[in-house]
Amino acid sequence: MTDDDRVFKALADSTRRFLLDRLFARDGRTLTELESELEMTRFGVMKHLRVLEEAGLVVARRSGREKLHFLNPVPIRLIHDRWIDKYTERQVSALAELKTELEETA
Amino acid sequence: MTTKTESETTVQVYRVYIKATPQAIWDAITKPEWTRKYGYQAAAEYDLRPGGMFRSVASEEFQAMGMPEVVVDGEVIEANPPRKLVQTWRFLWDEQVAGEGPTRVTFDITEDDGGYSRLTVTHQLENAPATAAWLAGSDARLQEGGGGWSWVLSDLKTLLETG
Numbered sequence: 001m002t003d004d005d006r007v008f009k010a011l012a013d014s015t016r017r018f019l020l021d022r023l024f025a026r027d028g029r030t031l032t033e034l035e036s037e038l039e040m041t042r043f044g045v046m047k048h049l050r051v052l053e054e055a056g057l058v059v060a061r062r063s064g065r066e067k068l069h070f071l072n073p074v075p076i077r078l079i080h081d082r083w084i085d086k087y088t089e090r091q092v093s094a095l096a097e098l099k100t101e102l103e104e105t106a
Numbered sequence: 107m108t109t110k111t112e113s114e115t116t117v118q119v120y121r122v123y124i125k126a127t128p129q130a131i132w133d134a135i136t137k138p139e140w141t142r143k144y145g146y147q148a149a150a151e152y153d154l155r156p157g158g159m160f161r162s163v164a165s166e167e168f169q170a171m172g173m174p175e176v177v178v179d180g181e182v183i184e185a186n187p188p189r190k191l192v193q194t195w196r197f198l199w200d201e202q203v204a205g206e207g208p209t210r211v212t213f214d215i216t217e218d219d220g221g222y223s224r225l226t227v228t229h230q231l232e233n234a235p236a237t238a239a240w241l242a243g244s245d246a247r248l249q250e251g252g253g254g255w256s257w258v259l260s261d262l263k264t265l266l267e268t269g
Contacts, residue, residue, distance in 0.1 A: 027119075056121060061228075070117065073120070074259050081261075
């Protein structure tokens, strides 16, 4: 699997997207905190966090006795820069061309 | 991106895997001829020893858009090339962010498999919500699509991998 595959796979799950949203709202949470917001076993939440960590979307850091989870937005930025920019640019330029064409013929 | 609404985040962590040696990444962070080629294209000047000075000089283009000449300053706390750099970091864009005072940033570079290296940027932002918003790319004044560390690191990866 490539890095992009891992990111897309990690994002293709509503629980994992929910976890990312929670970390976006406030970073640096423990497993216990994240678990308290989900109707899911601790083991289930751990498994989802591991997929997110493997995709690089979550980075865990030790702080004393606690393991804190941080959202790492860089992989999403990479996908944005490599894929989404590419396609939206084309749409924008197509619209710009359409506008020029319509204005010239008007 | 929207602004964070819950209690303030005080640490931001960014990680990227780059197909380059730790030395190449170290140089790209600490040498002005490299820092001018990606992100905000400011020229970084470092005196790489504890207590050494750091400053980042905005490009003429950014200065023309209203950035001060020295856009970030700080002090080196620890320099262990090409693995670890710890420094203070004060953003001088405007009075509000400059007034929040110096924050602390750590760059960790480790070798990974397959010719990749892992770069982790950990930015401690206690009592610096405006600086934090900038770095997270959620300040409204940034161009659409955000900016901040994610954007800078994505650009750094592209530069080192594709030139």
